[in-house]
């Protein structure tokens with residue numbers, strides 16, 4: 001590590017991975033209910049498993065983004081983190097808020113608005129923690145060097161906080177409620193989080209390929225422009241059937257189709273830079289994640305998103321397993337993988353160990369990624385059958401569910417494989433160190449271990 005305060009990232013990564021493991025457990029429980037509907041009914045209802053699964057996802061991704069920001073900010077800004085104490089404090093607040101929400105859910109305490117189920121006071125704590133985080137990192141940036149990477153990253157994080165405020169606005173009219181609900185849910189993942197993803201990707205690419213910063217920055221601006229241009233009006237693809245005016249149908253069709261562009265550009269960006277630059281970085285596992293992330297994101301968000309985004313297709317597929325298939329691969333490719341990529345890059349220097357459990361990390365990558373793809377395929381096939389039986393032939397919902405058992409069992413199997421891959425990865429991150437580096441100022445570079 002070049003800067004002492006980069007180590008602040010480590011506890012964020014530890015908490016994030018613990019919550020990721022918990023998320024997978026709740027995912028496995030809810031998938032078991034799909035396969036055997038009576039499973040645990042008297043102990044924990046399905047909706048509680050599901051809300052725990054999805055909320056843990058959001059909470060750990062946010063904590064992961066914070067960890068990534070604390071790790072890269074000192075290097076990019078060439079300045080130590082303004083206040084490590086504030087960083088630890090806001091992590092504690094965030095982790096407490098997340099844990100309180102999770103425990104509350106087990107007792108049925110929630111506000112019932114998908115993804116935003118947290119009780120009011122938990123939302124307030126999350127806001128306080130996030131603001132502390134933003135001020136801490138912005139103060140660091142203000143004192144240091146401004147690069148396209150840290151500026152775009154901070155822009156994405158601030159905009160994420162601004163759109164989060166709509167989580168507090170809960171109109172009683174259901175149509176209006178949905179209208180603003182998407183301002184958080186859609187504008188996060190298909191708008192401002194893309195800025196976070198692109199800047200983290202840019203950081204990894206710079207570090208690994210050694211390509212000139214000016215080149216990387218140009219790509220970054222193009223990606224940011226495309227993401228905001230398509231993603232904002234792309235919200236229209238959620239306004240087809242909620243009582244919004246009908247002009248949202250052509251707007252949603254056109255702009256959400258354009259949403260493929262930033263994801264495709266990120267693939268071209270990563271591969272072109274590796275092709276042009278150095279490919280001999282010693283952290284091969286980090287290279288794998290850096291190329292894998294935009295690729296899977298392109299398929300999950302771009303291809304699987306486009307599959308059901310045109311309103312005359314969505315008319316049939318809306319809210320079926322096709323949606324769940326897309327939701328899983330998109331979240332995994334774009335946001336899970338970018339965080340795991342930065343972690344894979346950062347862990348050797350955070351733990352002062354080289355060359356690091358790279359082979360096990362790569363096994364984790366391949367097992368988890370193939371299993372997520374397999375899960376997506378089974379849900380897609382299940383979703384197509386469901387769409388046909390339910391929306392074309394008009395069969396009753398529960399009758400159709402009876403026909404989908406095989407797909408749900410295969411999804412559960414895929415989930416078990418995801419969990420195995422995740423366990424390998426967590427062991428690679430936190431298990432015994434392969435080789436200890438006594439010196440505190442070490443980072444892997446393409447030229448080999450570098451001392452700061």
Ligand code: HEM
Pocket residue numbers: 114189190237238256257259260297301302304305306307308309310314317318319320323326327328330331334335
């Ligand atoms: C990384 C980016 C993305 C993530 C994480 C993501 C995630 C999700 C999730 C979780 C849902 C389900 C929401 C719910 O509970 O109803 C959803 C719905 C949807 N997504 Fe995405 N998405 C992404 C990008 C895209 C893109 C680029 C497109 C279009 C090309 C797209 C098209 C859609 C559509 C049309 C729906 C609504 C499905 C329905 O009507 O049931 N998504 N997305």
Ligand code: HEM
Pocket residue numbers: 024025027028030031034050053054057323324325327328329330331332333336411412414415416418419
């Ligand atoms: C062990 C692996 C996993 C299993 C077995 C699993 C299973 C499930 C199940 C059964 C649901 C409820 C679906 C429904 O109500 O129809 C669900 C929802 C969801 N899961 Fe997972 N999951 C797993 C991993 C993940 C991962 C790694 C992510 C993030 C990348 C994720 C993101 C989501 C999202 C966003 C939803 C809401 C989807 C929607 O609204 O369409 N899950 N998951």
Ligand SMILES: [Fe+2]
Pocket residue numbers: 186190234235237238
């Ligand atoms: Fe969307």
